[in-house]
Amino acid sequence: MSEQPFRSGFVSIIGRPNVGKSTLLNRILGEKIVITSDKPQTTRNRIQGIHNLPGGQMVFIDTPGIHRAKSRLNRFMVDEALSSVQGVDVILFLVDGAADPEKEAPMIHEVLAGVESPVILVMNKIDLIPKGELLERMSAYSGVFPFREIFPISAATGDGVEPLVRLVYDLLPEGPCYFPDDILTDVPERFIVAEIIREKIFRLTRDEVPYSVAVVVDSFKERENGVVAIAATINVERDSQKGIIIGKKGTMLKRIGSDARQEIEQLLDAKVFLELFVRVSTEWSENSRMLKEFGYE
Template sequence: MNDSLGFRCGFVAIVGRPNVGKSTLMNHLIGQKISITSKKAQTTRHKITGIYTDHETQFIFVDTPGFQTKHRNALNDRLNQNVTETLAGVDVIFWVVEALNVGHEDEQLLKFFPKHVPVILVVNKQDKVKDKLHLHNFVNDLMQRHHFAQMEVVSAKHGQRLGELLQKARLFLPEGIPLYPEEMITDKSERFLATEIVREKLFRYMGEELPYAMNVEVESFTVEESGLKRIHIAVLVDKDSQKGMLIGKSGEKLKKISTEARIDMEKLFDAKVFLKVWVKVKSGWADDVRFLKELGL
């Protein structure tokens, strides 16, 4: 690795309203899936750090939760606080918006950005726009209304123009040696990644039926001498009726979720996994501040 004076290393915050493609963007930037993606809003609840290192730069990505304004409770207040605290300590911000679709919810995020941190406008989902002149005018309008340090139009899903985006971001990172080993892609533990994988399957198979007040926690995570990882995970819901929805008829839905989660874990951990997932009812957990602290939220 080149650790000469020209090497740069710094933190990049990925910010935007729910469903603009923040998690997909980070997963493609680092080349591996560590942040869950879903069409359901508010899937990311923790600051997930992804790391990408090449011969001249180490980018440390922070995938923040989208600001939540529709549901006010202790959980969302804490999520919003996480975003503002994260932005204060980064070197550059990616403000991710959806091509041709910027509204009040997008623009209200700008007021939370620290004035000393450069902001790069990232217009995502360009592949969905057929009228390129319309897209060009859309970008120009945004650039004229707000002061951005740089701009890039990308398709995170298809990996288009992500290299150009990284080169623009590099200019704002300080010179210095890498903070993490070259092969490291995240600072998150396997316990944390296991819960993220289960949560993604829940979002995928439940869709709009998924309870908003739902969380996943590891109850035990052990590694046997053979290398087998034995993982027990509980899904927390608010009501008994939600428990039945998650389990499904004869337990088929939960079995399918567990099987697919186990397969993804084995790929990510490069090891055999025994996974047990069950559903627990804890009424009012999303408004219980003390309980949220215990979960690390």
Template structure:
């Protein structure tokens, strides 16, 4: 049997469902999900292994016009990825339809040699007529290899998309062990799970000014894991919001994050959280490096 394998970039405007799709195909949460844009900051690789194929999906940060050095970093990762892969999934939100942000991405796809597939996500939220109109509109915008409508959340047509992709992948080796679902270390996934809960529980003034540093991970003889982590934010007022009245917000973030971390590690977890202010960290190269945003790795 010929074995196929390849690297597939998932690109699209912020909040089109890239992380939801990635978690769906690998079968567990490796990319954080939020209804706030630009949730994904690093290039997250998810691996799906079948008997005759291995898909290595790369969930890139949403391509957008950057407003600070962290934004520059995120867009550079996304654009560099396009030149290194065997296929590209350009994902759009069926409910939002065509927008200027999509054209911004389409312009960047004009000189790409890899096959490009249009994936219309969230089809469960629109009438079939609107879907047909979208398909016709996008056919005129770019010469897509194929157009595949899906619902990543519901799982509709995702298996079909995988079959379509497999046909276009080159013959190749199995790059990762069959039971591996991501190339990111547990420490990174844990910090992302904590950040997800911050995004989920706080309002607009907080999300993008937050980073999470894992201070220590210790496995005790009881098999329980003791975790200490610090939530970094930019202003004192944000620190107050993150801690909450009598520590209520920080406690809720910790409870929700601990459940996901226990599911990831398969063991009892004790989680201690602190909040620290580091002014304007998103524009400081040294602090971006400290939190894992290194341009030279991409």
């Protein structure tokens, strides 16, 4: 009996903001490596998640949501997403299952113009949609673009995710193991720590604040007693935003720090001493030097 070939490849997850791309990647990996929130545009960078199977390795690329970009930061985010459809082996195009296919069609055509890789349309959040409506929308999407498959899932509950992964695996070519089989992502721990802090700000503060926040980890050191000491700076664009993040008598900053520290301890499997600072970096989202400094190149 001949041995099955080892399959591997890169799989881009793209779509509008807030359709569940990061939730899907975390679900596939069985671990949280990408931050999530109910606000759009939470993800800013491309992040690779590595999923190993017997006989294969799949490298999933989570991307920022595709939207009409205004600021330099937003243009960077959209460029990150659009460039991810080039040179990959499979594209997962995520849509909110409740979205109107007719309204989604122009964006689908714009993003996928000239793409040669197989594209699977993934209809997410099916747990929120009556079955009859879902079937109607699936039928409508089949006339929008020559998708390889139209696949309904719920990233939140896991429904349909395992069969989706098997379908993607079957579309991958024979190839090498690109990463060691004991890592989940190629991004450094410092990056994930900064993202965890930013997620807590997304979840705890008012709407206008999270979009003006950039988190930079200034130091990351393990002490002799095993405690990991981390210092990070939360950059905002205005004094009023700094006041909201610090809160009355520092209560909001303490809450952000406490929630982030607990999750960072789970990530690192170690005790963590987390120190947070808040700095006003005026209009950093339009400043090319600051964007580079904060990791948005």
